[in-house]
Amino acid sequence: MQVPKIAWITVNHKCNLRCRWCYQRELKGKGTTMDKEMAKGIVNLLAGFQPRTIVLIGGEPTVWNHYFTLARHIAGKGLRTTVVSNGLTFANYKFVEKSVRAGITNVTISVKGFSPQGYEAGCGYSGGYEVVKRAIANLSRTPIKTMISITVSYDIVERWKEITAFLKEFPKGFYSFSFEKPVILADGTVAMDDRMMPGKIASWIQDVMYPSLAQSGIDFKAEFVFPHCQFPQSFIDEVEKSNHVFGGCLLLKSNGVVFDPAGNVLPCNHFVGFPLGKYGVDFKTSEEFLMWRESQGDFYKKTMSAPCEECGKCNRWYKCGAGCRLWWLYRGTPELIKTETASV
Numbered sequence: 307m308q309v310p311k312i313a314w315i316t317v318n319h320k321c322n323l324r325c326r327w328c329y330q331r332e333l334k335g336k337g338t339t340m341d342k343e344m345a346k347g348i349v350n351l352l353a354g355f356q357p358r359t360i361v362l363i364g365g366e367p368t369v370w371n372h373y374f375t376l377a378r379h380i381a382g383k384g385l386r387t388t389v390v391s392n393g394l395t396f397a398n399y400k401f402v403e404k405s406v407r408a409g410i411t412n413v414t415i416s417v418k419g420f421s422p423q424g425y426e427a428g429c430g431y432s433g434g435y436e437v438v439k440r441a442i443a444n445l446s447r448t449p450i451k452t453m454i455s456i457t458v459s460y461d462i463v464e465r466w467k468e469i470t471a472f473l474k475e476f477p478k479g480f481y482s483f484s485f486e487k488p489v490i491l492a493d494g495t496v497a498m499d500d501r502m503m504p505g506k507i508a509s510w511i512q513d514v515m516y517p518s519l520a521q522s523g524i525d526f527k528a529e530f531v532f533p534h535c536q537f538p539q540s541f542i543d544e545v546e547k548s549n550h551v552f553g554g555c556l557l558l559k560s561n562g563v564v565f566d567p568a569g570n571v572l573p574c575n576h577f578v579g580f581p582l583g584k585y586g587v588d589f590k591t592s593e594e595f596l597m598w599r600e601s602q603g604d605f606y607k608k609t610m611s612a613p614c615e616e617c618g619k620c621n622r623w624y625k626c627g628a629g630c631r632l633w634w635l636y637r638g639t640p641e642l643i644k645t646e647t648a649s650v
């Protein structure tokens with residue numbers, strides 16, 4: 307098992323938006339907030355591993371009371387801080403300047419819609435579109451490295467044409483595209499848009515999304531956590547060659563760690579209520595964390611192995627990894643595997 311190379315700290319489950327697809331809606335405002343001392347303690351623990359960056363996520367981390375204090379604490383440990391935000395707060399230039407002074411090195415702005423109407427449809431706030439554009443412009447005037455992140459939900463699929471105008475407005479941005487996936491809540495309910503199942507959007511990805519991004523000339527990466535058999539091998543080869551692919555399932559690599567606001571370690575941040583262990587109970591120091599993590603070997607062994615017999619026999623398994631494990635929890639082989647293109 308590897309030591310964490312990247313760490314996500316979920317500082318709150320509160321947000322200043324109510325996006326239609328986000329699990330925050332399911333929490334109905336009951337979202338929790340991380341205590342400042344716990345956040346500092348987790349950073350101290352992580353500093354022992356010198357991760358590439360500590361990523362502050364939420365909810366919305368910029369509305370967390372201790373945002374600046376923690377950023378200064380992370381910088382004091384010589385580590386980089388990445389903030390993943392809906393961007394609204396960065397429309398205030400004074401907030402941006404204070405973030406620079408606090409040592410924030412990277413911001414990922416998650417853009418939720420690409421017209422006032424798109425923003426209204428996704429988040430119920432048409433004004434958000436202009437606000438987020440102001441935030442991107444503000445950040446571009448600072449040393450903070452900014453990435454524009456787009457989670458492709460079905461709303462975005464339906465309004466894909468609007469993205470073209472946005473890309474023209476910010477052609478120099480660095481973009482990351484990921485896809486909406488299920489979220490499992492503490493009571494076992496799943497927040498999931500069935501229309502985003504791999505078999506339902508694979509042809510759109512291949513015929514519309516990738517070609518239009520490639521033609522736009524922007525610098526981008528797109529997450530590719532789909533069962534590869536949903537696509538022809540020639541398409542996968544082309545995408546890989548283009549160097550536009552990032553990431554992979556965290557559960558397969560086991561080189562990252564995600565904390566929730568109560569200090570629980572989650573398998574990934576889509577498992578909102580399924581802790582594997584807890585800061586202050588199962589471990590407190592870097593050494594204790596490593597020992598605890600070793601004891602979780604069975605869990606990781608399971609998530610790192612093939613989820614079905616077909617994948618176990620498939621020549622594409624090594625590169626493919628069968629996609630997001632959450633689909634496998636709720637759907638099975640008939641829906642996720644396309645046997646005619648699997649290499650079994």
Ligand code: SF4
Nearest residue numbers: 555556574576630631
């Ligand atoms: S199970 Fe893997 S691919 Fe799915 S959301 Fe979690 S980390 Fe991402």
Ligand code: SF4
Nearest residue numbers: 533535617620623626
């Ligand atoms: S059968 Fe499994 S390993 Fe093979 S391409 Fe499909 S999902 Fe990937």
